[in-house]
Amino acid sequence: MGILSILRKDLLRYLRNPIRTALLFSIPLMMAVFFGAVFGGEDGGAVKIHVLVWDEDAGLITRFLSGAANNPEMSQHLDLELVGPEGVDMMEKGEASALLHFPKNFTNDYLDGRPVTLEILKNPAETFLPVVAEEGAGIIAEFLSETSMIFRPELIQLRRMISSDRLPTSVDVSLMAGEAIEKLHSLDQWLFPPLISFEEEKAPEEEVKAQSILAFFVPGLAMMGALFLAQNATRDILSDRESGRLKQLLTAPISSSEYIIAKNLSVVAISLVGFFIMIAFGAFAGVQWGPALPVAAIVLTASLVASGTMIFIMSLVRTRAQAETFSTVLIILWCLVGGAFFPLSAMPKFLLPISRFTPVYWAVDAFGKTMAAGQKISAILPNLGILLGLGILFFICGTVALRRRVLGGINR
Numbered sequence: 001m002g003i004l005s006i007l008r009k010d011l012l013r014y015l016r017n018p019i020r021t022a023l024l025f026s027i028p029l030m031m032a033v034f035f036g037a038v039f040g041g042e043d044g045g046a047v048k049i050h051v052l053v054w055d056e057d058a059g060l061i062t063r064f065l066s067g068a069a070n071n072p073e074m075s076q077h078l079d080l081e082l083v084g085p086e087g088v089d090m091m092e093k094g095e096a097s098a099l100l101h102f103p104k105n106f107t108n109d110y111l112d113g114r115p116v117t118l119e120i121l122k123n124p125a126e127t128f129l130p131v132v133a134e135e136g137a138g139i140i141a142e143f144l145s146e147t148s149m150i151f152r153p154e155l156i157q158l159r160r161m162i163s164s165d166r167l168p169t170s171v172d173v174s175l176m177a178g179e180a181i182e183k184l185h186s187l188d189q190w191l192f193p194p195l196i197s198f199e200e201e202k203a204p205e206e207e208v209k210a211q212s213i214l215a216f217f218v219p220g221l222a223m224m225g226a227l228f229l230a231q232n233a234t235r236d237i238l239s240d241r242e243s244g245r246l247k248q249l250l251t252a253p254i255s256s257s258e259y260i261i262a263k264n265l266s267v268v269a270i271s272l273v274g275f276f277i278m279i280a281f282g283a284f285a286g287v288q289w290g291p292a293l294p295v296a297a298i299v300l301t302a303s304l305v306a307s308g309t310m311i312f313i314m315s316l317v318r319t320r321a322q323a324e325t326f327s328t329v330l331i332i333l334w335c336l337v338g339g340a341f342f343p344l345s346a347m348p349k350f351l352l353p354i355s356r357f358t359p360v361y362w363a364v365d366a367f368g369k370t371m372a373a374g375q376k377i378s379a380i381l382p383n384l385g386i387l388l389g390l391g392i393l394f395f396i397c398g399t400v401a402l403r404r405r406v407l408g409g410i411n412r
Contacts, residue, residue: 059107220340290370
């Protein structure tokens with residue numbers, strides 16, 4: 001019995017139990033489908049926020065804000081629905097991401113300089129979209145606050161014009177407009193030209209690639225799937241030791257080194273197969289991974305890290321329960337911090353330095369580079385170097401510790 005014989009038997013275990021194997025490979029696939037369904041929308045990519053607007057004021061300010069939010073560009077991402085008190089019931093049923101409430105006398109109180117309240121009710125069943133709506137409401141509140149402080153005299157005049165029984169004279173309008181323009185001129189050094197400007201540049205048609213919403217989630221979920229598959233594959237090492245099968249194997253003409261090499265290869269093989277299945281699923285769903293060579297290099301190094309990590313953990317623990325608990329916690333933490341569950345661009349700034357200590361981050365970042373512009377392998381060399389280095393380090397440490405455990409298992 002040699003290395004190839006042990007490797008073949010380990011791989012055949014997965015073929016002899018197809019239901020268990022299918023469940024292992026389907027978990028990351030089902031999560032990818034779930035994320036795509038939640039965030040995809042009808043067009044497979046555009047995220048649109050459904051916000052209810054309960055306008056009890058119906059004044060000049062609230063009508064202006066509602067009209068501004070309904071411009072063509074905003075309407076691509078924001079779906080406003082005017083409602084009454086029934087909007088609260090709609091929110092309880094989860095029919096929208098948020099409810100924006102303008103109370104009575106909002107416009108008059110604002111123009112008079114009295115404190116006003118902009119109320120927002122978020123849907124607790126959703127995670128990201130209500131936060132986006134809350135940030136938008138915060139921007140509106142900040143804009144109204146700054147405008148009130150800068151143009152307070154002009155707003156008072158506007159309030160008098162609105163509440164008057166007669167139409168304002170051209171002189172009154174001209175004076176108010178002139179004072180406002182003078183104040184705008186005094187702000188030229190801060191407003192004009194703007195500190196930030198945007199330029200639109202179209203890339204060549206062959207470089208333009210429309211990605212599905214799954215492109216944001218599949219790379220991280222693929223890495224998570226590889227980690228869980230490696231975790232499952234390394235359980236056989238502890239099973240062999242606990243059941244006494246290890247002693248039987250090592251009484252045959254096979255050394256402890258051959259046994260460890262065979263186990264390591266089987267773990268890597270299972271991780272690689274699972275990773276490539278996720279790649280194939282993503283490609284079928286419309287994810288454009290990029291050039292084949294860089295993608296294959298990422299899969300190989302990421303699978304190496306996943307396998308090495310799990311082997312290292314299994315070499316340190318005594319029981320399968322300890323191994324499953326510790327490795328599961330580590331996988332979830334790495335995926336949460338490393339960007340498996342949400343795009344790296346959406347992560348809080350304080351988490352980014354921490355995320356760089358996880359292999360999940362470097363794998364997801366590498367896939368992001370290849371998918372964004374079809375980068376060559378030279379663009380992801382730092383990522384590949386870190387993944388390969390971590391994989392080798394974990395494999396060496398895990399192999400040394402595992403060999404001691406194997407020899408210890410023989411002597412017991």
